[in-house]
Amino acid sequence: MRKIIEPQLEFGQVPISEIKISLKSRDEIPKILIGLQALFCNHESRIKIFQLLEKLLPPNVNRKNGRKGMHLWRILVLGMIRLGCDWDYDKLLDIANNHKTLRLMLGHGGFSDEYAYKLQTLKDNVSLFTPEILDEINHIAVEYGHNFFFENPENEELKVSCDSFVTETDVHFPTDINLLLDSLRKVITLIMSLCIDLEITEWRQGKYNFKKIKRFFRKAQQTKRSTSKDPDKKAKRGQLIIAAHNEYLILAKAVIEKVQKALSLTPTIDICLQIRVGEILKYIQYAEKFIDQINRRVIDGETIPHNEKVFSIFEEHTEWISKGKAGVPQQLGIRVCIVRDQFGFILQHKVMENETDDKVAVSIIFDAKQKFKNIKSCSFDKGFHSPANQKELGELLDTVILPFKGKLSEKRKAIEYSEEFLDARKKHSAVESSISALQNHGLVKCPDHGISGFKRYVSMGMLARNLQILGHAIQQKELKWQKKKCMG
Numbered sequence: 001m002r003k004i005i006e007p008q009l010e011f012g013q014v015p016i017s018e019i020k021i022s023l024k025s026r027d028e029i030p031k032i033l034i035g036l037q038a039l040f041c042n043h044e045s046r047i048k049i050f051q052l053l054e055k056l057l058p059p060n061v062n063r064k065n066g067r068k069g070m071h072l073w074r075i076l077v078l079g080m081i082r083l084g085c086d087w088d089y090d091k092l093l094d095i096a097n098n099h100k101t102l103r104l105m106l107g108h109g110g111f112s113d114e115y116a117y118k119l120q121t122l123k124d125n126v127s128l129f130t131p132e133i134l135d136e137i138n139h140i141a142v143e144y145g146h147n148f149f150f151e152n153p154e155n156e157e158l159k160v161s162c163d164s165f166v167t168e169t170d171v172h173f174p175t176d177i178n179l180l181l182d183s184l185r186k187v188i189t190l191i192m193s194l195c196i197d198l199e200i201t202e203w204r205q206g207k208y209n210f211k212k213i214k215r216f217f218r219k220a221q222q223t224k225r226s227t228s229k230d231p232d233k234k235a236k237r238g239q240l241i242i243a244a245h246n247e248y249l250i251l252a253k254a255v256i257e258k259v260q261k262a263l264s265l266t267p268t269i270d271i272c273l274q275i276r277v278g279e280i281l282k283y284i285q286y287a288e289k290f291i292d293q294i295n296r297r298v299i300d301g302e303t304i305p306h307n308e309k310v311f312s313i314f315e316e317h318t319e320w321i322s323k324g325k326a327g328v329p330q331q332l333g334i335r336v337c338i339v340r341d342q343f344g345f346i347l348q349h350k351v352m353e354n355e356t357d358d359k360v361a362v363s364i365i366f367d368a369k370q371k372f373k374n375i376k377s378c379s380f381d382k383g384f385h386s387p388a389n390q391k392e393l394g395e396l397l398d399t400v401i402l403p404f405k406g407k408l409s410e411k412r413k414a415i416e417y418s419e420e421f422l423d424a425r426k427k428h429s430a431v432e433s434s435i436s437a438l439q440n441h442g443l444v445k446c447p448d449h450g451i452s453g454f455k456r457y458v459s460m461g462m463l464a465r466n467l468q469i470l471g472h473a474i475q476q477k478e479l480k481w482q483k484k485k486c487m488g
Helices: 028-041 043-054 072-084 091-100 102-107 121-125 129-147 176-198 206-222 233-265 273-299 357-371 388-394 410-416 417-426 427-444 450-487
Strands: 158-169 319-321 331-340 347-354 375-379 400-402
Touching: 028 043, 028 102, 028 129, 028 450, 043 072, 043 129, 072 091, 072 102, 072 121, 072 427, 072 450, 091 102, 091 121, 091 357, 129 347, 129 450, 158 347, 158 357, 158 410, 158 417, 158 427, 158 450, 176 206, 206 233, 233 273, 273 410, 331 357, 331 427, 331 450, 347 357, 347 450, 357 375, 357 388, 375 417, 388 400, 400 417, 410 417, 417 427, 427 450
Parallel strands: 158 375, 375 400
Antiparallel strands: 158 331, 319 331, 331 347
16 A cells, blocks of 8 residues: 555644755755755646656555555655765665654654664665656656746747766676676576575585686686786796686586586476576576687687677676776766756756667757757767768757867858857856766766666656756755845
């Protein structure tokens, strides 16, 4: 049984509209809470958000019966605080149980309310959100923000900027030998668990076997550490590398054969067993892939094509991205493209799976214009350029600030050296400020698992950032009003 929010206040509880939030604080928490409070107090925004929160519930659930669940409003508040402050769940747990103003926003504060959240409760509930629901709530927040800044937002022009950045996945640096070790570790752990449950004695020494594999892995790893330039030493080191990798591969193949023998003894009637066996077979396939790649690379001297490489067996969506930035030779994650308006609100974002900037330029502006019809101009950097993009963006927007690559024609020079174009290029750097803020508030690395978890985490980060911008604007306006009141 879940509710969006408790309709009946307890004795001593403060209504959300009457919560006093610090106006002078420069911390993220008050700004996010002010933004949430503003949306809650606006009747139209509150109704829309509550309708979206209801979609978190299964369609056929009986809302009057069953065990009491966390209120949906509380899930939204906790999710925004987690991303807006770049906290893990342990920090969020401590603050949710002890921060006075936050607990008032969560609906606690009655004289007898000593409710304490549990860690798993937070993890299970915050992960209920979907990127689609978060994007719709984000649209509501941005609309409210535009109404705050504009008297007639429908008649005002939005001047936006578009750029991309990388949000990293939570993976270690990938090499074929340590990815093979990861695969074998998962295979051994899963087959040991399965054999114990089925009372099969094939894998009683699984831990010993893995320690042995790790010794051979370390030996193969250490042979590559020498930096001597002596020809004789280099030749000898090459032989040692091949020998160490051969031993590692022979042991890995023996382990896989033993696992396959144990799997042949398991019954396949039970569906649950089939799922467990399928998971083991998945990691065996990974192990065989890495054995083949190590053999080709080390023994045969072949260069492995980039499209054949895997960068994580757990976060399979991870990409190897080299953007050419100083001090950052590569990043392991996924690109995220954003569209930002002149107030700093993130109007639209896109997780770019196996896509580059020039492939998403048109689609992201088209999607943004579906939500915000008054987008008139947009600035990009050179990475978004292509002749097709120049033409299609020109049909969507009144003004396109998209520099050409390479040598410019006289006609193009006249455009790119015009005062309007140069002025827009100078203002384009504001989107870098938004990217920096997003990364400082959680989007430098995603701790959530899977591509669905990645997309949810990014969407939460965008909404949390917009709430922080909205809260800051309200905070500054209220401070100015108080100052005038004191002076008057």
